[in-house]
Amino acid sequence: MKEEWIEILTEEASMEIFLRKILPEILPKGYALDINCFIRPHEGKSHLQKSIPKKVKSYPDFPLPVRLIIIHDQDSNDCKLLKKQLVNLAKGNKKTPFLIRIACRELENWYLGDLEAVEKVYPRIKASSLMEKKKYLNPDILFGSAEMNLLAKDFSKSYASREIPTFMNIQHNKSPSFNHFVSGIQKFLS
Numbered sequence: 001m002k003e004e005w006i007e008i009l010t011e012e013a014s015m016e017i018f019l020r021k022i023l024p025e026i027l028p029k030g031y032a033l034d035i036n037c038f039i040r041p042h043e044g045k046s047h048l049q050k051s052i053p054k055k056v057k058s059y060p061d062f063p064l065p066v067r068l069i070i071i072h073d074q075d076s077n078d079c080k081l082l083k084k085q086l087v088n089l090a091k092g093n094k095k096t097p098f099l100i101r102i103a104c105r106e107l108e109n110w111y112l113g114d115l116e117a118v119e120k121v122y123p124r125i126k127a128s129s130l131m132e133k134k135k136y137l138n139p140d141i142l143f144g145s146a147e148m149n150l151l152a153k154d155f156s157k158s159y160a161s162r163e164i165p166t167f168m169n170i171q172h173n174k175s176p177s178f179n180h181f182v183s184g185i186q187k188f189l190s
Helices: 013-026 045-061 079-090 107-112 115-121 144-151 157-167 176-189
Strands: 005-010 037-041 066-073 098-103
Touching: 005 013, 005 045, 013 037, 013 107, 013 157, 013 176, 045 066, 045 079, 066 079, 066 176, 079 098, 098 107, 098 176, 107 115, 107 144, 107 157, 107 176, 115 157
Parallel strands: 005 037, 005 066, 066 098
Antiparallel strands: none
C-alpha cells in the first residue's frame, strides 16, 4: 500500500455510491478504498464548498501525507469559472496536492456515455436505437438527469448510482468529462 492518504470530496451520496463501484477498476496499484483512499460525500454543492477550506486546513495534521480529489457537478455553471472557484478554495494549504474534476453537466451524463450499461439497468431503453443519435454522441452537452428521466420513467438517482456502474465499460464511455476524470485520477496518483 502507498504511504499516503487520498481524500475524495463529492457533493452528494450518489457520486460516492458510483465511485465505490468504479474506483477499484481505476485506482493505480497501491490504492484501495477505505484503506488509504476515502470518499467523503456532502449534502450538496454549498456544503461541499464550505467544507473544502476547513478540510484542507486540517490535512497537515494527518498521520500520512494527503492528496485531495474534488468532484463537482457543472450543472449550469461556466466550467472554467467553477474550476477556478474550487481551486481557490483548495489552495489554502500548499502542502496538499489536489485534483479537481467537473462532471459535465452531472453524474447522469457519465451514465449516458455508456448507453449499453443504462439499458442493462433500464431494459426499456434500447441502446442500439439511441447510440447513433446525434445528441448522444457527446453526452456532456445534455442535462443528464432530465434526459435519464425522459428515457426511464422509473429513473432513480440512488438506484442508478448503485446499478449502472456495475455494467459500465470504462474504456468505451462517450462522455469526455468521464474520460477526463479517469485519466486525471490515474495520472494524479501515479
